[in-house]
Amino acid sequence: MNVSPRASQLLASDGEAVPAPRVPRVKISKLSKRYERRGVLRSIDLELYPGERVALLGANGAGKTTLLRILATLSRPTSGTVSIAGHLTHKAAQAVRAQVGVVAHQPYLYEDLTAEENLRFFARMYSVSDERSRIDEILFMVGLISRRDDRVGTFSRGMQQRLAIGRAILHKPALLLLDEPDSGLDREGARVLERILGYQRTTEGTVLMTTHDLRFGLSTADRVLLLENGKIVLDAPAPTLDEDELDERLSRR
Amino acid sequence: MRDGLDKISIIVWKDLLTEIRTKELFVGMFIFAVLTIITFNFAFDMTGTGKAASGAGAMWVAFNFAGFLGLGRSISLERDKGSFDGLLLCPVDRGTIFLGKFIGNLLFITLVELISVPIFAALFDLDVFQPLLLLALFLGTLGFAAVGTLLAVMAASTRSREVLLPVLMFPILLPVVIASVRATTLILTRQTNDLSAWLNLLGAYDVLFLAISYAVFDRVVEE
């Protein structure tokens, strides 16, 4: 069970410690997304908290990527509201974007630019302070310091994914979204990912990741959500779940 | 404001750097422009008294075609690799992103034009070394680049994008093209009395098209 380690405690009148109510980092209310004739997300209510690591599971086409895209403000909901770090996506989209980092299938990198130039571009776009040192820090974190002046086009897929992860946390986002981060990662990449996830935790950042790999999801996350037919049908702490049962449920679809 | 300019310049920097490294767009556009002009030479009478008018027309057609090529390709590259989403993820006003892409496109097309013009002049003996011509080139290209940047983004998310872009752009931009050609003809023949009318028309359309493109870009990239 994960309560944020820094949750402050109030003393009730009889001296018993009571955890303060947590303010959600992400608040999704009655979120629906429709594509003309077909509903993809159906009135979803969800709250994610600071420091949480949440795995979003679901069969293909269940709506995982759509949900992520809406959180990333790449897509607009058909109805409902989304609030991230206190900003509503339909009112303060730019403020939201400054707080969100995304790692997706495509690396969002420019192949003809070097690793450093890529990071410089995004650091500028995200108005990152201390650009120079932050870029060095990121390159070190993802283990690409030695390749900083090489064009990204020359990188292997694993290296590109690593740089993509680095790019995503350049601006220290309060919410990190990962779409199937375990695919396309090499061994070094998996280590980098774990390092980054740990870093997010210590800075009270929230992580939401989708994955097909149940074992990865259950072992990495604190909390597991199951998206089925556009609705969240399961929301439980990871340790309470059995991998085989879940697997069966997923393959039923 | 300054932040906006900063973001615009970094976008332009990125596009320029990519183009310098690959030279993909520039070379293609340049060769296309020159080939078009040479083809025109066989189609029309590029000698004699009508050559300024024919030359101006051929020139602008060549630049437009090359422009379609450049616009279409630059947007396709970003969309196909998904890097356009990477741009949209950034906390940057969409209008600012538009301006960044627009200025980049404007620079590319203008560069192709500046290098092509002396070549045309040499091939067809046109009197091109006049500062007014630069003005006409710039004004003519500005409207083209503004509408082109917007429409290229629209066309890129559809099927049949290469065909769609010119089909959409040509009719809309015809006033700009006509005014550019007329202005250029007058400049080449050194008849500058009616020139200001055409240049004013060009300027007016440029402002209008730029303003509209800037304003609607946000809605166009929305999903």
Add this chain to the structure above:
Amino acid sequence: MIVKGKSSWASGVGLWLGLLTAITMAIGMYLGLVWAPTDAIQGNDQRIFYIHVPMAWVAFLAFGVVFLAGIMYLWKRALVWDQIARSSAEIGLVFTTLVLVSGSFWGRPIWGTWWTWDARLTTTLLLWFIFLGYFMIRAYAGDRGRAATYSAVIGILGFCDVPIIYESVNWWRTLHPQSVINITSAHMPGQMVLALMVCLLAFTLFYGYLMIQKFGIERMKDQLIDYQYALSEREAEGVTTA
């Protein structure tokens, strides 16, 4: 889900409008094709003017509606604006085609040719292509939200060319008869002006009538999609609660 039949309001207005249109059109046609004096220079061939000019007016009116409805759609995101826009665009396309064809039939006896690269003809052809582009982007755009947004942009940009079309005659001083509708200086005898005005009214009413019909159809098309969505939602509900 409420099942909506064709709005009775629209049917009522449509009926009256249709009647009014028919009457005005009949009067206008009589005035123009029979009653008005014969043109001194062009003879009876000139009478096509009473059809050609009002149709050109309707084409511009239609485009103006596309322009305004497009802006409203981009602003409000409500589909009704797109329904209005695409209805008007279709009517506009048809009328522009008719303008080109009627202009051609008029030009043949007068100019001796079916087509000429005259300023106004060319720019009207341009308008035709803009309308075409409007429908092309709709066809290729994918989902209806995108189609609506993209075509609204085309409509807005294209409308900027309308002044060019209108002024082209003055700017290029060509074959085309000079703009005859000058409120301050009427080149035509009063009877011709009257006949023209009635025809303009008749065609405007006709546009209104066509719009009501077309808009009704477009609205139903969108409603159909909404029903299909509602249906698929019912099915999905059944599955999840099963």
